[in-house]
Amino acid sequence: MSTLDATRAELALIVLYLNKAEARDKICRAIQYGSKFLSDGQPGTAQNVDKSTSLARKVFRLFKFVNDLHGLISPVPQGTPLPLVLLGKSKNALLSTFLFLDQIVWLGRSGIYKNKERVELIGRISLFCWMGSSICTTLVEVGELGRLSASMKKLEKELKDGEKNHNEQYRAKLKKSNERSLALVKSAMDIVVAVGLLQLAPKKVTPRVTGAFGFVSSLISCYQLLPSPQKSKTT
Numbered sequence: 001m002s003t004l005d006a007t008r009a010e011l012a013l014i015v016l017y018l019n020k021a022e023a024r025d026k027i028c029r030a031i032q033y034g035s036k037f038l039s040d041g042q043p044g045t046a047q048n049v050d051k052s053t054s055l056a057r058k059v060f061r062l063f064k065f066v067n068d069l070h071g072l073i074s075p076v077p078q079g080t081p082l083p084l085v086l087l088g089k090s091k092n093a094l095l096s097t098f099l100f101l102d103q104i105v106w107l108g109r110s111g112i113y114k115n116k117e118r119v120e121l122i123g124r125i126s127l128f129c130w131m132g133s134s135i136c137t138t139l140v141e142v143g144e145l146g147r148l149s150a151s152m153k154k155l156e157k158e159l160k161d162g163e164k165n166h167n168e169q170y171r172a173k174l175k176k177s178n179e180r181s182l183a184l185v186k187s188a189m190d191i192v193v194a195v196g197l198l199q200l201a202p203k204k205v206t207p208r209v210t211g212a213f214g215f216v217s218s219l220i221s222c223y224q225l226l227p228s229p230q231k232s233k234t235t
Contacts, residue, residue, distance in 0.1 A: 013227055016227045017225065017226060017227055020225060021060055022225060023222065023225045024060065025057055025060040025061065026218055026221040026222045026225060027218075027222060028053050028056060028057050028060070029057060029214070029218040029221070030215055030218035030219060030222065031049065031053050032049075032050055032053040032054050032057065032214070032218075033050075033193075033210070033211045033212075033213075033214030033215040033217075033218055034211065034215045035047070035049040035050035035053065035211070036050045036207055036208075036210060036211030036214065037207075037208055037211025037212050037214075037215055038211070039207065039211075040206065040207050040208040040211075041206070041207035041208075050211075055106070055109055055110070058102060058103070058105065058106035058109075059106070061099055061102060061103075062103060062106075063103075064099050065095075065096045065097075065098075065099035065100040065103075066096075067096075068091075068092045068093075068095045068096035068099065069092070069096045071092040072089055072092040072093055072096060076088065081143070081147075083143065084140055084143045084144065087136045087139050087140045087143070088136070088140055090132075090133075090136045091133045091136035091137050091140065092133075094129045094130070094132040094133035094136065095129070095130070095133040097126070097129045098126045098127075098129035098130040098133060101122050101123075101125060101126035101129065102126050104119065104122050105119055105122055105123045105126060107119075108122075108123075124198065127194055127197050127198050128194075128198065130190075130194055131190075131191060131194030131195070131198070134187050134188075134190040134191045134194060135191060137183070137187040137190075138184060138187040138188050138191065141180050141181075141183050141184035141187060142184065144180055145177060145180050145181065145184065148173055148176060148177045148180065149177070151173060152170065152173050152174070152177070155167070155169065155170050155173070156170070179224075182220060182223075182224065183224070185220065186217050186220040186221065186224075189213045189214075189216060189217040189220075190213075190217050192205060192209070192210070192213045193210055193213050193214045193217060196209060196210025196213070196214075197210060
């Protein structure tokens with residue numbers, strides 16, 4: 001493959017990535033929380049960027065609540081334990097509610113809906129819903145990692161020494177375990193971000209702490225949305 005072909009392939013992956021509305025939203029999220037970290041809640045350019053980017057992101061999320069509403073009524077994989085099913089459905093319900101209420105917040109902050117007190121109340125309720133969904137996600141990931149760990153240990157016993165690194169089933173489970181571990185870290189960080197936005201512990205979770213956790217969480221989201229090289233070659 002020539003240098004030009006390699007450059008074209010890399011640019012194709014970037015185009016594929018940036019064509020996703022979710023990817024653009026997460027890039028804006030990184031800018032938003034990076035600005036929050038820099039401003040530390042103080043007036044200035046960084047805080048203006050934080051507020052303007054936060055408002056702009058709400059446009060990306062218009063009608064996005066339908067996605068989790070669909071997940072709420074969709075069947076779950078067979079064999080999933082009931083507690084994990086309930087936690088997963090609770091996550092879908094809470095996240096869908098957050099995204100729906102967030103649209104009302106956007107209407108208020110853009111000046112279409114005039115009742116500021118109600119907008120602030122709805123904004124807090126929506127953030128509590130997001131925090132609840134992040135807690136549910138964290139618990140689901142812990143449960144799923146436990147299930148994966150148990151199945152991997154069982155598979156290790158069946159395989160001879162050195163075979164597990166060449167066994168496709170084991171490697172697939174290991175990859176899934178790594179993905180879920182990353183998702184667990186992200187959801188745990190999002191809980192801290194929600195605590196900061198709600199000012200539930202203002203002395204410990206300052207705007208700078210909120211910004212730092214939100215920025216790292218956004219980078220994880222950006223990484224999770226990266227297109228797979230294998231998939232891009234087959235399309």
